[in-house]
Amino acid sequence: MRRRPALLPAATVVALAVLAAPLITGNLFWLDTSALMAVYALLALSVGVSFGLCGILSVAQASFAALGAYTTAILSTRYSLHPLVGLAAAIVLPAVFGYPFARLIAGMSHLALAVATLLFGHMLDIALREGGDFTGGYIGLSGLPPVPGPDSATWLHVASWGMVALVAALLGSLYASPYGAGMRSVRNDPMRATADGIDIGHMRGVALSVAAGIAGLGGWLYAHHVSYLGPESLGPAVSISVLLMAMVGGVSTVLGPIVGAVALTLLSTLLPGAEAAGMFYGGTLLLVLLAAPKGLTSLPALAGAQRGADAGKENGR
């Protein structure tokens, strides 16, 4: 099998972010969109780790992000702690929560597991709404401090895509490592993985824990970028959107979820209204599933294979 270049996805992210920077500098709309894109890219990467790498079809990624976002929001507004303290807490808390949660649901079939994660998302949603003053209830929490650093929109672009590139680099190394191969075998054939001496339950726990930590980072970025957080901000609907983004881009690679997040966020800026977004997201997913089974990032390889097949036919004649 071809070796997977571990740092290529991260390098691609950095290159594209640098290329995009001069185009969008000074345009507040695009700088804002760029930061949101980075948030969705982090959440989609989280789907990539849980589903693409380890085969856990979790539809609760935005809820893990909400855990992280609410943690930093409560720490910074109620206890006036620095956002960087919130950053550590926003990554650690979902990650620590993710492991036992995964152990609890790891024995379920794909379908039951998806339902269980959906249920978790809705339960957290209700808990946040009923949380009274602690979570801000229906009104949410506002007045969060901005992302630390120079007070400029360009810095936000640099910081947020820097985070995406960092996560992509870490994941690239994970995906290329023997440990990542073990996780992949849990997804592809659990029985074979058990025979190879892999503790499936533990592996799924680790994968979901890592995924939850990445989602928490996305939640932190969202909270301090938008500086407002309500139950709708990172609710169950966002979980579904980021799952579709990861699937559209190609869920089993590092670059795929990022491409999907960028593509669908760009698409949604072109739409007349937010109401119609679901039709385009869902429609894109169906088209991609039918046309390019491994997502948009597999299109070049797919075209190459087609050319090869055509050439083969020519030669055969």
Added chain:
Amino acid sequence: MELAEFVVRGALLGVTYGLIACPIALVYVTSGTVDLAIGAYVVLAAAVSFAAPGSVGMLLAICVAMVAASVVGVLSSLLTRRYQGDKLIVILASFGFAMMVESFVLTFFGKDPFVRQSGAAPVEFLGMPIARQSVISATIGLVLAASVYVLLHRTMLGREMRASADNARGAAIAGIPVRRVQLATFILAGALAGIAGVMTLHGAGLIFSSAVPLTITSLGGAIMFGLNRPLHAFAGGVVIGIVESLSAGFAPSQLSTLLPFAFIFAVLAFKAMHGTEMAGGRA
């Protein structure tokens, strides 16, 4: 006495969940997959019936739900062929379609609740006043569930449906048009979901975003007693209705909406721990 009243009300409410859980199991039995857009058909039918009043509107609503379901039926057939029977892809695709339908309803029917109260006086049932509409709905639901049982176990089509799920290749060799039978099941599921939508419109009502909660509640009910038995799925839906009604009656108000979800979660976790999981195959 109060307890009994909540149980009866819950069972009447649960008939709607049962009516959605039943086709979920039916699709699972024939195609080995699950249509997660089923809650979206319920909402779509309710929206259409709300916009077009009268019995013509109801019929139209059920037809629209059937058309929507047939889209997923065709997709399922295409994707199963393309991915060599990976059931998970069909589940994901149906989820994508659910998003499309939800957004369609939001765009064209708005975000106001779809509900139509009937002015009829409540009827006495075991000494308690019960809305006439819920008695009618429950009767329709029970009759439909019984018909599904008869269809599946007493007719030729039912036998073909079960054969297609059990061993698609063998059924095809035996001359059963497997794909057509599976498509028919999807459309039948859409019809049942459409009826559930019209019933809910005249009962509790719903909004565009009810689709996903409806799907997971009914799917939870379907999984509870075994996803491969449509009648058991119906019973599971009724049980969840009772849990919901009891929790609304006796739990503190902050917890009342959370408890039914927690109950389904606990059932799923319990089943997974005891290895009695019947739901979903290996990807």
